[in-house]
Amino acid sequence: xxxxxxxxxxxxxxxxxxxxxxxxxxxxxxxxxxxxxxxxxxxxxxxxxxxxxxxxxxxxxxxxxxxxxxxxxxxxxxxxxxxxxxxxxxxxxxxxxxxxxxxxxxxxxxxxxxxxxxxxxxxxxxxxxxxxxxxxxxxxxxxxxxxxxxxxxxxxxxxxxxxxxxxxxxxxxxxxxxxxxxxxxxxxxxxxxxxxxxxxxxxxxxxxxxxxxxxxxxxxxxxxxxxxxxxxxxxxxxxxxxxxx
Numbered sequence: 001x002x003x004x005x006x007x008x009x010x011x012x013x014x015x016x017x018x019x020x021x022x023x024x025x026x027x028x029x030x031x032x033x034x035x036x037x038x039x040x041x042x043x044x045x046x047x048x049x050x051x052x053x054x055x056x057x058x059x060x061x062x063x064x065x066x067x068x069x070x071x072x073x074x075x076x077x078x079x080x081x082x083x084x085x086x087x088x089x090x091x092x093x094x095x096x097x098x099x100x101x102x103x104x105x106x107x108x109x110x111x112x113x114x115x116x117x118x119x120x121x122x123x124x125x126x127x128x129x130x131x132x133x134x135x136x137x138x139x140x141x142x143x144x145x146x147x148x149x150x151x152x153x154x155x156x157x158x159x160x161x162x163x164x165x166x167x168x169x170x171x172x173x174x175x176x177x178x179x180x181x182x183x184x185x186x187x188x189x190x191x192x193x194x195x196x197x198x199x200x201x202x203x204x205x206x207x208x209x210x211x212x213x214x215x216x217x218x219x220x221x222x223x224x225x226x227x228x229x230x231x232x233x234x235x236x237x238x239x240x241x242x243x244x245x
Contacts, residue, residue: 060111077215078112081161081191081227084237085109086117088159088189099158102182104141104175106163106193107131123153125178127165146177157182163193167223172198176205189231196224206230212238 073081089099100121103110110124114137124131125141132138139149143165160183164175172194179190192208193215202208208228215227232240 072218073106073108074216074218077217078108079116080213080237081109081215082112082116084191084233085113085159085161086120087236089120099184100156101159101161102153102157104160104162104178104182105143105165106161109161109163110134110137123157125149141178143171143174143178146174147181149178149181154181155184157188158184159189159191161191161193164198167195167197169201172201172205179206190229192228194226194228196226199226199228202228209240209242212241214238 085101089101100123101113102123102125103113104125105127107124107126107128110122113120113122122137123139124134124137125139127140127142129140132140139153141149160179162175162179164171183190190206190208192202192206194202196210199210206228208230211227211229211233213227215225217225227237229237229240
């Protein structure tokens, strides 16, 4: 009996020590746990979208990488942009491309464009080398080296669509140099997608105005996002929104 009592006391002591050690382990607050669960859910959604064929219509998109400031357009936005780009490269509306398209850091547009009209000559300029899966349509692009691009791409594009990865003056200035490098000297069209905060700077650097159409992302962003063009879209894309303050 004495031995049994000693054994019970030893076991009880070990349990107490384990409980004390558990108390020493840092514990997340309920609010922190909720934030962590929300973050993990946000990371999972893009992966599920990629596995299911992207944002809709069978368009396959890679998972967003928030570390590279990647945020894909929603289906409505991507389709509206594709419709406009096709109109610009092929004014006759026949679908036969009269000019090439350069997509600077906007892989969603490229994917939807090639799905809609595979014959359109389009080049995706991207830092993320996962997009090398597009073969010859992919060009590695680092906005810090805005003109380090193949000579064959200089002034070769009728339509340039740019979505600078960061909302900074430096980033927009360097992307503007890339736009100048790529665009045909005469009769080229520019669509710029960036934050409302860049409006004045975009006008100064690229002579673009905001449109009434409001682009959206699959994962909603906190910053107000706008579409700017260097041409008057008239009754398309909501026209120029020149009254915006």
